[in-house]
Amino acid sequence: MNGDNRLSPRGLVRRFKAAYICALSAIALLTFAAQVRNQQAIQSLETTGHVINLSGLQRALSQKCAKAALVAAAADDAVARSAALAELTADLATLRQTHQALIEGDPGLRLPPGDPETVRRLETLQPALDRLRAAADTLIATPPDTPLPGHEVQRLVEATAAFLPAMSQIVYQLDDQLAARHAGLRLTGWSLMAITLLVLLVEAVMIFEPTTRLLRSEFASGVRRERALRRARAAAEAANHSKTEFLANMSHEIRTPMTSILGYAETLLDERLDPVQRQDVSRTIMRNAQHLLTVLNDILDVSRMEAGKLTIERVTTRPTAILAEVESNLRSLADEKGLSLETVYSGPIPETIATDPTRLRQILMNLVGNALKFTSEGGARIAVSFRPGASPLLRIAIRDTGIGMTPDQCRRVFDPFEQADAGVARRFGGTGLGLSISRRLARELGGQITVASRPGEGSTFTLEIATGDLDDVRMIDPASDREPEQGAGTPVPPPSLVGRVLLAEDGEDNHRLIRRLLERTGVEVTWVSNGSEAVKAALAQSTAGTPFDLILMDMQMPVMDGYTATRKLRSAGYTNPIVALTAHAMRGDRQRCLQAGCDDYATKPIRRETFFRKLQRFLQAATPVGA
Numbered sequence: 001m002n003g004d005n006r007l008s009p010r011g012l013v014r015r016f017k018a019a020y021i022c023a024l025s026a027i028a029l030l031t032f033a034a035q036v037r038n039q040q041a042i043q044s045l046e047t048t049g050h051v052i053n054l055s056g057l058q059r060a061l062s063q064k065c066a067k068a069a070l071v072a073a074a075a076d077d078a079v080a081r082s083a084a085l086a087e088l089t090a091d092l093a094t095l096r097q098t099h100q101a102l103i104e105g106d107p108g109l110r111l112p113p114g115d116p117e118t119v120r121r122l123e124t125l126q127p128a129l130d131r132l133r134a135a136a137d138t139l140i141a142t143p144p145d146t147p148l149p150g151h152e153v154q155r156l157v158e159a160t161a162a163f164l165p166a167m168s169q170i171v172y173q174l175d176d177q178l179a180a181r182h183a184g185l186r187l188t189g190w191s192l193m194a195i196t197l198l199v200l201l202v203e204a205v206m207i208f209e210p211t212t213r214l215l216r217s218e219f220a221s222g223v224r225r226e227r228a229l230r231r232a233r234a235a236a237e238a239a240n241h242s243k244t245e246f247l248a249n250m251s252h253e254i255r256t257p258m259t260s261i262l263g264y265a266e267t268l269l270d271e272r273l274d275p276v277q278r279q280d281v282s283r284t285i286m287r288n289a290q291h292l293l294t295v296l297n298d299i300l301d302v303s304r305m306e307a308g309k310l311t312i313e314r315v316t317t318r319p320t321a322i323l324a325e326v327e328s329n330l331r332s333l334a335d336e337k338g339l340s341l342e343t344v345y346s347g348p349i350p351e352t353i354a355t356d357p358t359r360l361r362q363i364l365m366n367l368v369g370n371a372l373k374f375t376s377e378g379g380a381r382i383a384v385s386f387r388p389g390a391s392p393l394l395r396i397a398i399r400d401t402g403i404g405m406t407p408d409q410c411r412r413v414f415d416p417f418e419q420a421d422a423g424v425a426r427r428f429g430g431t432g433l434g435l436s437i438s439r440r441l442a443r444e445l446g447g448q449i450t451v452a453s454r455p456g457e458g459s460t461f462t463l464e465i466a467t468g469d470l471d472d473v474r475m476i477d478p479a480s481d482r483e484p485e486q487g488a489g490t491p492v493p494p495p496s497l498v499g500r501v502l503l504a505e506d507g508e509d510n511h512r513l514i515r516r517l518l519e520r521t522g523v524e525v526t527w528v529s530n531g532s533e534a535v536k537a538a539l540a541q542s543t544a545g546t547p548f549d550l551i552l553m554d555m556q557m558p559v560m561d562g563y564t565a566t567r568k569l570r571s572a573g574y575t576n577p578i579v580a581l582t583a584h585a586m587r588g589d590r591q592r593c594l595q596a597g598c599d600d601y602a603t604k605p606i607r608r609e610t611f612f613r614k615l616q617r618f619l620q621a622a623t624p625v626g627a
Helices: 009-074 078-104 116-123 126-141 150-268 275-307 319-337 357-373 407-412 422-428 434-444 508-520 531-543 562-571 589-596 608-618
Strands: 315-317 340-345 353-355 379-387 393-400 448-454 458-466 500-504 524-528 550-553 578-582 600-603
Touching: 009 078, 009 126, 009 150, 078 116, 078 126, 116 150, 126 150, 150 275, 315 319, 315 357, 319 340, 319 357, 319 379, 353 357, 353 458, 357 379, 357 393, 357 434, 357 458, 407 448, 434 448, 434 458, 500 508, 500 531, 508 524, 508 608, 524 531, 531 550, 531 562, 550 562, 562 578, 562 589, 578 589, 589 600, 600 608
Parallel strands: 340 379, 500 524, 500 550, 550 578, 578 600
Antiparallel strands: 315 353, 379 393, 393 458, 448 458
């Protein structure tokens, strides 16, 4: 310390540190004390609130008891009288339980033992409550086919009339207590705020000067942080802009096919259409509905990926079959645009690989579909080759002669919600999700997707996926010995089946569609609109010795859902097949249906080929005439 009694910088720091600690300690002690007080007050408020709620419930229950008694007395038949008395029984039991809880406390209802004042008030209601209970017990004990004694009904109504004002008075008193406690709690809060502000003011006066010096020293680093924040904000704004454009584009992608679907569906109602026109309109509706389903599936896939719930399976798969199916499905698009589409093989490839065929098909449909979409002249070429080694890979390169991309567009094309640019989205359509989904799926399949492109010269997207263990797998050369593969574009005729099917489906349009598909196979169809009717129909036919050969159970229906209906049937000993038919297609939905007792699971929208295969699994084929 020097001659003018000023503290050294180190002493000054110690002094301000001590003052700062004292100020913080004071605030902490005040906050702790106020928190303890507030918690006690809040607990008291919650208890009083629960008492008020239960008291109000008792008022409502007493009125419901009186109403049920009057309904039972006025009932014309024993069934209605029994229903009213059952309601009276339930309401009376709840009334007794809640009154007991108010007096003795009930942890399940978050009520501690009642305070003496509240118990004293509630005990004044005991005579009226006893009269109400006694009258109700007499009415409940009356046989269903015997008229109710009118004097007991009147006695119950009079007891209710005496009970209601007394209970209302208790509620008013408790509400006044609650308001007073609220006021005390507010006063405590304001007091704490005033004291805290005073402490903070003293702290600011004592620590302001050294803090200012520290702020000066930190100014340079603050500037750097500000620049970093600006960059982060710019990135966030760019991402938000991309999502905004995506939402606008998504609205367009959904509204466009919906406009066609609704418009052409209305056109189908025109009786002047000839069969050729009607078939063309139907194809247009199906094409736009399929496009709309693709958009929704893209959104669901992104949601699953973001949530980490994407399911990948690895089964034995013939890659030549997948490629042939993709080529067959997209052949019509290529022909419509006057483009070429071919698949070429460079040397032998494995006959089978271990992968997810659904996801592989999804990736190829997206890549080849994009190649055709962004190409106006020339066509697309699918080149398939095999890279052996310790980690063997199947390589599929899709080369188009389309518009191509700049290096910057190539870097951004795999980002979610992105296309090459907004103009591309408006010109060619699409959600901007397909390539992002495809790249992530490729990584899940043990590979990757890369792109090489030049503006005006087309693009090449190369997919590589892991083949899995190739021991005992035959190598084939499809280029020299190519077997014809049947694509999915050829309509599959319905099989000829025999049997009786119970269809539980609440949707009128879905019911007509599924029923038409079933009847085309030759089976006999019985329709019900909810799970309760399904249980009754199935058990009735089983008891009669003519059980249904198959039940198709929608899982989301009114009255009783399909999960509950299936469990009830299984608990009743019903053993015939039940297949879940549901629009729930997220991860875990299949397992949930099987756990409920279903034998199999099918999703909506219905794919006819898959649907017919499900039917063939559980129903017998029809015997040909003359066999």
